[in-house]
Amino acid sequence: MPVAVKRPKIVQDILGRVEALGDDPYQFLRDWKARNDRKIIACLPMHFPLEMIHATGMLPVEMWPSNERITIAHSYVHVFYCGLSRSIVDDALQGKLEFLDGMYFYDQCMQARGLPFVIERNTPIPNIEFHHLPPIISNPDVVKPHLKWNLEKIRKSLERISGKALSDDAISQSIKIYNKNRKLLQRLYRTRKKNPGLLRAREIARIVQASALMLKEEHNELLEQLLPELEKLPVVPDNRVKIFIVGHFCHPPRFDVMDMIEDEGMVVVDDDIYNGARYFALSVNEDVNPIDGLADKFLDRSLPCPTRIDNEVNWGQYVKDKFHACGAQGVINLLAKYCPPHQERYVDIKRELARNNIPELLIELEHEAVSLEGLKTRLQALREQIEMGVK
């Protein structure tokens, strides 16, 4: 279903660029490297301090899932690993990531811990490293010194790979560029919230995904071109059922499923997914030492993450508050199959939404084929439930 608003060519062109980039990051990054003669470091998504990599002049990118079936990776990692884990290993073993100058992993989850060892033993990719970023943040005051010690280890590693010293000033400068990107993306989301028919959910996710793959200065430039054009467009009344999407950490959800949600008569008004609002929710404090700023952002408990254990977080309350704030009528919980952190927290969310009579649908997504026809029925049934005003 096309968007209701007629958009100018410049908007269409930018959306076309980010769609192509997300569809084939390999070619985009190879071309970027050849054009700029700079190194590229891939990191596990979500919590790695990308600003530090950026400050060395290298390009930090967050790892992404391929569009292809998993092949040889199943000889090295279990089939019950999440799609992203298996895809990273598969891409690496197939030689699709040999343009990388390094890969940084950290203790994101149980599956992620084993990946660097498989890749290091079986591919020529240099600088495969595992760094410790504390997975338990219940007591930030206790954890922070340990975290800072590890950030200093990352600094040393980056100095070795880049061949130059990494100063606090350089990190501070990168933090400013990253914070600017976060502010621009927040503006994009405010614009979408006012005018939900302006962009499709897929397009919003592609714009955020592009931020994870592009040099931040280039992405900022892209957003500075895009936003004024979007903000000029008229607000079109949209009577579709309003949906809040939650879950799906680390990488974008399947785009065909996001399209189907909107094709079935619903519109996504806001989200709490990583390749969405979670990506830019927290900024780094620019008024303190940059290592302190990065550590404080990592330990900020206002944006709970199921991969950072915090026993005091009330997940159900968090999702319920976000749902009410965006004026949605229902919640779609997108769960990446074999994501234990999300599975553990889902129970809390489900219970709280049910207690408050909030319509909710859980969709488990796999790297492999999803039964789209059955999914269509479930999405339509959710829409019917909401339309009939059932409590």
Next chain:
Amino acid sequence: MSQSGLEVAKISNKTVVAGIDVGSLYTKTVFLDGDGNVVAKNIIRSGAIYQGAAENSFAHALEQVGLERGDIGYTVGTGYGRAKVLFADKEITEITCHGRGSHWLFPEAHTIIDIGGQDTKVIWLNAEGNLRNFVMNDKCAAGTGRFLEVMAATMGLGIEQMGPLSLLSKYNVEISSLCTVFAESEIISLFAQSCALEDICAGLHRAIASRIAGMVAQVGIRERVVMSGGVAQNIGVVKTLEQRLKTSLLIPDEPQIVGALGAALIAWEISNGKQEEIKAALRSTVFDREA
């Protein structure tokens, strides 16, 4: 177990509406007259051409009441092939329709277990018979009607024989998989061990009941519980499920037709303006063919 049927009445009011449920195995049609009485119903095989199945089932129903297509005031299509009921005024999912049909037959019901040809759904209804929550199998047709058809064929039985035969079982046989391919291999292994067919049938029914119980747990069980869909005709599955859920199930006389009945009831409500809010709510959707 109690039952409720669909008696066909003579048309008392000629404003007739239709509900057509194009399922993966069977297509079902129900007509209601203006007073809300069932005046026609039929069940035919869907085959591979859903559009043709919808046309044929509709034509049979027209024949039953002696009406022309233009006499039908409003038509709702539902089921797996609902998009292929090209003459329907509206599409509604089989989840909503099974809920509505079950509520009409059994107003006291709050939980619906529907096992059809390819799908299994557990539906929670509120007091008005509207959808409150649901779960549906999302991967494959394991444990559905098609699964039982394949198992029956493997054992050289008719599908209708499995239920009664399973009640004669004396020994527990464990069927560990509901995957059609793996379960077929298991059955062949059981043949080699000279297991009796009644024990194998009972084992299959226990495996299905176990899966359904897991789905029921996700939604929560609220009395009373209706079982609809073709598999509700299998007395073995029904009895096993009752034991597993520790409750007695309400079974319609014609459990296959409940989705079509629900579709016809929604068509009737829209046609008669009895529930303006439904008409208003559903009018805005992209599936509305009135526009």
